[in-house]
Amino acid sequence: MLGEQASQRASLEARARSILESAGYERIETPAFEATELFARGVGESTDIVRKEMFTLQDQGGRSLTLRPEGTAPVCRAYVEHGMHKRRQPVKLWYLSSFFRHERAQAGRYRQFWQVGAESIGSEDPAVDAESIALLAALLAEAGVMGLRLRLSSLGSAHARGEYRERLQAHLRANEASLSHDVRSRIELNPLRAFDSDDADTQSVMRTAPLLLEHLDADDAEHFAQVRRLLDVAGVAYEIDPTLVRGLDYYTRTVFEFTSDELGAQSGVGGGGRYDGLIERLGGSPTPGMGWAAGIERIMLAGERSRIGASSEVAAHATVLAPVELFVALDGSREELRGAAFALLSEARSAGLSAQMDLGGRSLKGQLGHADALGARYVAIVGDEQTVLKDMQGGGQQTVAANTVVHAVLRSHHAL
Secondary structure, rough: HHHHHHHHHHHHHHHHHHHHHHHOEEOOOOOEEEEEEHHHHOOOOOOOHHHHHHEEEEEEOEEEEEEEOOOHHHHHHHHHHHHHHHHHEEEEEEEEEEEEEOOEOOOOOOOEEEEEEEEEOOOOOHHHHHHHHHHHHHHHHHOOOEEEEEEEEEEHHHHHHHHHHHHHHHHHHHHHHOOOOOHHHOOOOHHHHHHHHHHHHHHHOOOOOOHHHHOOOOHHHHHHHHHHEEEEEEEEOOOEOOOOOOOOOEEEEEEEEEHHHHHOOEEEEEEEOOOOOHHHOOOOOOEEEEEEEEEEEHHHHHOOOOHHOOHHHHHHOOOOOOOOOOEEOOOOOOOHHHHHHHHHHHHHHHOOOOEEEOOOOOOHHHHHHHHOOOOOEEEEEEEOOOOOEEEEEOOOOEEHHHHHHHHHHHHHHHHO
């Protein structure tokens, strides 16, 4: 990394800090070395990462250690070991760290590389999924990533994939002679990875394979529908891709990937998904989670240098943890209210406000208590017939039109 690149990366880090900490994400840094078992259990023994790409050694005490190849499993380990389940849920964390994989080095893909990532652990609310995706979309837009596309799908919950898995395995066995050796070796362990194959004959077989999106159970289908509705109200464009499976075994339900036409065949910029069984796999209680990671080098390759390099203003406004200027609460549980609240949250963030909303399914009283604990300046209570804007410091409140909330908060700032 040379001087100009260092400046660009510092700017990108400042933008990530500003966007994520304004949304209530706290910085976390995990060790570069972790126990090898963490990745074997968490990432999955059938993945390319564990089978082919990890840098592993034995220390003087005979323990097997691995340079971290990805960030989610270490963050989840930290969540379990440090008792984060006792904190208000979901716990929202972000990182910008170096990672290591034994890959063929090429432009934007190195054996030591950097990723920015975010994890939201402790809530299965579809709004968590939508918020996570929207935040990465905002970061990539801020960095000026060109030719950006968002692919979106659902893998369903782990217990509901059994019947589909058997159908897919039957399809693969019936066409086994046409599959690559790598895909044949994983028919029993991880048949979904066949969708990722770049082998021409395997791709031909997969064109007629059954699709998981067509076999979701009712709960998984409704969860995915809610995620899409919230992305729609937030103005985040996406393409449904039923062949998207991602490369790690811990994913459940929502999965997504951002690609850039600027990067050619290796077009992935960042992505992630939900991992509702990972905490339990690592020894914790059943705990839902959602997260993503994006490659710093790949963002820089696909982004406009003029925009990535303009760091001074962003860095000047980045804080250790941004004060919450607006907290959006719901007075009711109807799906339309959730959409209206999420639209208001998106509008507030687009206007530069530090804004959060309830993602833990709390009652209105619980939401107000959470807003107070966060030190929120204002709370917008979105109800069936009206929106109330509550001044948490001054004590007053007023009924306002939902489309004037952000203007009212901004106007109060200017008056200070």
